[in-house]
Amino acid sequence: MISSKDLVKERILIVGSNGMLGQRLAELYNTLNNEIELLCCSVEEESFVENIEYHKVDITNKAEVKKLIYDYYPDYIINAAGYTNVDGCETERELSWKVNVHGVENLAQYSRSVDSKLIHISTDYIFDGINGPYTETAPANPVSYYGRTKLASENALRISGSKYAILRTNILYGMGKHGKPGFVKWIVDSLNEKKQIKIVTDQYNNPNYVDDLVQAIRGIIEFNKEGIYNVGGPEIISRYDFTLRIAEFFGLDKNLITPVTTAEFNFLARRPLKSGLIILKAQTEIGYKPHTIEETFSLMKKELTL
Numbered sequence: 001m002i003s004s005k006d007l008v009k010e011r012i013l014i015v016g017s018n019g020m021l022g023q024r025l026a027e028l029y030n031t032l033n034n035e036i037e038l039l040c041c042s043v044e045e046e047s048f049v050e051n052i053e054y055h056k057v058d059i060t061n062k063a064e065v066k067k068l069i070y071d072y073y074p075d076y077i078i079n080a081a082g083y084t085n086v087d088g089c090e091t092e093r094e095l096s097w098k099v100n101v102h103g104v105e106n107l108a109q110y111s112r113s114v115d116s117k118l119i120h121i122s123t124d125y126i127f128d129g130i131n132g133p134y135t136e137t138a139p140a141n142p143v144s145y146y147g148r149t150k151l152a153s154e155n156a157l158r159i160s161g162s163k164y165a166i167l168r169t170n171i172l173y174g175m176g177k178h179g180k181p182g183f184v185k186w187i188v189d190s191l192n193e194k195k196q197i198k199i200v201t202d203q204y205n206n207p208n209y210v211d212d213l214v215q216a217i218r219g220i221i222e223f224n225k226e227g228i229y230n231v232g233g234p235e236i237i238s239r240y241d242f243t244l245r246i247a248e249f250f251g252l253d254k255n256l257i258t259p260v261t262t263a264e265f266n267f268l269a270r271r272p273l274k275s276g277l278i279i280l281k282a283q284t285e286i287g288y289k290p291h292t293i294e295e296t297f298s299l300m301k302k303e304l305t306l
Helices: 020-030 062-072 086-091 093-113 145-158 183-192 210-222 239-250 280-285 293-304
Strands: 010-015 036-042 054-056 076-079 117-123 163-169 197-200 227-230 257-260
Touching: 010 020, 010 062, 020 036, 020 210, 062 093, 076 093, 086 093, 086 145, 093 117, 093 145, 093 163, 117 145, 117 210, 145 163, 163 210, 183 197, 183 239, 183 293, 197 239, 210 293, 227 280, 239 257, 239 293
Parallel strands: 010 036, 010 076, 036 054, 076 117, 117 163, 163 227, 197 257
Antiparallel strands: none
């Protein structure tokens, strides 16, 4: 029998729950099961997070998305899914557009039908990286196909008629128990294995700790906000200097880190260079308080040594 208390619980649907961000969201909201009902989905057969209700769903399949949303009737849909391989987007354009744009269009269409709010994750790659850091209202001008797909996903939401919030982030790092390692864990693992790594010196932004982004998403829900919010770390830093800070904190050999320019690295996709996000709006409107870089390393170190 359903009690009256159960009826007032808000329903949250996490899409892409097997990614690093999705895993952290699922772990957080799974601890709040007295306050909310949680359903997670991703494209894989099994959930990477234990003890949650999980469905396998391909967001590019409109029929699957329709059934998922109509059966669950969520109050909030958090879209943490996406094709995020920047260079891969250049060679797999059709796939990246299907996931990053058509997938969002599908979610928006049916979220509007059930009057849920769609919280979507975007990126500083919608900007050209000439005059960063950027505010929420800065004009977009992506220089890569990945950036174009993410800007198109934002535009799809704007014209969808659904309730939405867009959180833009950059260089997301942190811990996920499964799947690809984030930037910091990749650096730590590589240097622990005594591998020589090349890191660019001329790409600047404010790296975003994954648990800070989780708290920003929670703030969007708690304060019932809509629109666009920039979410990033407190410090604008080059990728190279960030890597040196990682090596110093974890006591690793900095001599294994070779500085190179973006041009020397010869990426397949162009990268914004002077980028980063101004986070004042998130700080003032949803109480966003990002950890310092060293604080995030301390938090990650605890998990790495568990």
